Amino acid sequence: MNNFAFRRTTTVADTIALMEPTAANRVIAGGTNLVDLLKYVVTEADLLVDINGIESMRTVNQLDQGGVRIGALLTNAQTAYHPMIETKYPLLSKAILAGASAQIRNMATNGGNLLQRTRCYYFYDPNAPCNKRTPGSGCSAVNGYNRIHAILGHSEQCIAVFPSDMCVALAALDATVNVVGPQGNRTIPFKDFHRLPGDTPHLDNNLLHGELITGIDLPKQGFGDYYSYLKLRDRSSYSFALVAVASAFTIEDGLIRDARIALGGVAHKPWRIREAEQFLIDKIPDRKYVETAAQMVTDGAVAFAHNKFKIDLAQRAIVRNCLMALNPKTQRPGAKPSL
Ligand SMILES: Cc1cc2nc3c(=O)[nH]c(=O)nc-3n(C[C@H](O)[C@H](O)[C@H](O)COP(=O)(O)OP(=O)(O)OC[C@H]3O[C@@H](n4cnc5c(N)ncnc54)[C@H](O)[C@@H]3O)c2cc1C
Incomplete structure (x- = not known):
């Protein structure tokens, strides 16, 4: 793990201002994936910005058009057990509870779940070539041990899979991701949030550097029956x-x-x-x-x-x-x- 500075923020605006300057300024939420990535030297940071003090990202709100907005900082457990989610979006609740362990779900946040990295063993091994970790170095999985790897949408450069359970339900529900960044607010339909590897496997998703996920909108139709x-x-x-x-x-x-x-x-x-x-x-x-x-x-x-x-x-x-x-x-x- 490299040495990094650490700051805590309580507002979205302060966070974006701190994140923007360099690509190695990163936010940390539950830390259940990022801390591992730092320890394995898969990722480095100049500055970690702890966003857990942003209370506005910790809520569940009903939307005017009938859907529900879940905050990015709500934990996976808080989301899965929230009465509105359990009754109106039981598919999401079930998918979240199929993931990880109770302890991890108590720490892991919704925003972090969308941005968790692949579990490809070669990605986590700094001695193995990996185009996702080090673009242009090659893919060790293509001719390696690829039992957990992709069967659909892969490329010559990367056959890693995205490991989230929560996101499978969000994709089925046609959720949208709310984002705030240096250029303002935008919403990203879930189908356009994550990327296929193509020839840019180092990019998992279409979030731009400096952008913060503030919440996820679930449409009115929850498929509760x-x-x-x-x-x-x-x-x-x-x-x-x-x-x-x-x-x-x-x-x-x-x-x-x-x-x-x-x-x-x-x-x-x-x-x-x-x-x-x-x-x-x-x-x-x-x-x-x-x-x-x-x-x-x-x-x-x-x-x-x-x-x-x-x-x-x-x-x-x-x-x-x-x-x-x-x-x-x-x-x-x-x-x-x-x-
Ligand atoms: C042993 C183990 C088993 C697991 N099993 C499963 C499983 O079976 N299914 C499953 O779905 N998941 C599983 N997970 C993954 C877990 O769900 C994720 O690690 C967790 O959701 C990440 O959330 P976090 O808040 O801890 O993110 P962090 O580790 O804090 O951050 C992850 C990434 O997201 C970024 N980030 C976080 N919040 C925001 C935000 N609001 N805006 C912009 N960027 C942000 C961070 O900068 C970082 O790049 C497992 C994890 C572990 C360690």
Whole structure:
């Protein structure tokens, strides 16, 4: 870890003024990812700005148009257990609670969750070439041990996956990210927030240096009746997803009227294919349609030496999770989807 200066702020404006001057001035929220990155010398800092004193970023507010704004500094635990989130956005609550451990969720913030870095082992090993850590140095994972890596949307330069659970649900819900920076305020639709690696794998997202995430807006439609989050991993807790699926539907008159399917653990960003969701519209909730949609979501998947199992796993996980969402009675512990 390099030596750095440390400041605490209580306002957004003061924070932006401190962050702007150099790319190595960074904010710290819960510190559950950033401190590891500093310790492993994956990241360096000239100045760390502790933003935990900004009370305005710690709230949950109802929006005029019917949605809800969750503050960037609210912890993952506070968000998941907030009555408004539990009742109106249970998919988000479930996804958050599938992540990390109770202790980490008590520290981790919503803003930090969106900006957490990949868990690719080579990224965390300063002796291994990694285009994400050191652009132009190469990708050790392509021909290395790539069991946890991407099957969709990867490039020759990077096959890392984005590890968040919370963001899979936010992608399914069509959330928007509120940002304040030196140039003013902007909102970023969730689908445009994270990036695919392409030839700039060092960029995880479209946030500009000096910009602060202040909150996340959830639209009015919370999919409280038909939803399910499934996370498949090597251990049943405290482990990142090999494949995760967020599914949400609205059903009227026995027909699917809105469908959302987002995947985690398979790409450099939460993965959604709108054509697959559209295919389900106005269909009856039937396994054969869900199986076709699952094929469409994973269409074009390309695996590497150690992660071929992920393609089949992703398709099966989509089918299982959509059937769970479409038949809420199956969400009893141990129950199996029966559609
Ligand atoms: C052992 C372990 C297991 C985990 N398992 C899971 C899991 O299964 N699923 C999962 O989803 N996550 C998991 N996590 C990741 C965890 O959820 C993240 O580390 C956490 O959400 C990051 O939030 P933080 O507030 O601690 O961020 P920090 O570590 O403080 O910051 C992370 C990054 O975000 C930036 N940042 C923070 N807040 C803002 C803001 N408001 N505006 C602009 N920039 C900001 C920081 O500068 C830094 O670059 C795990 C973490 C650990 C350590």
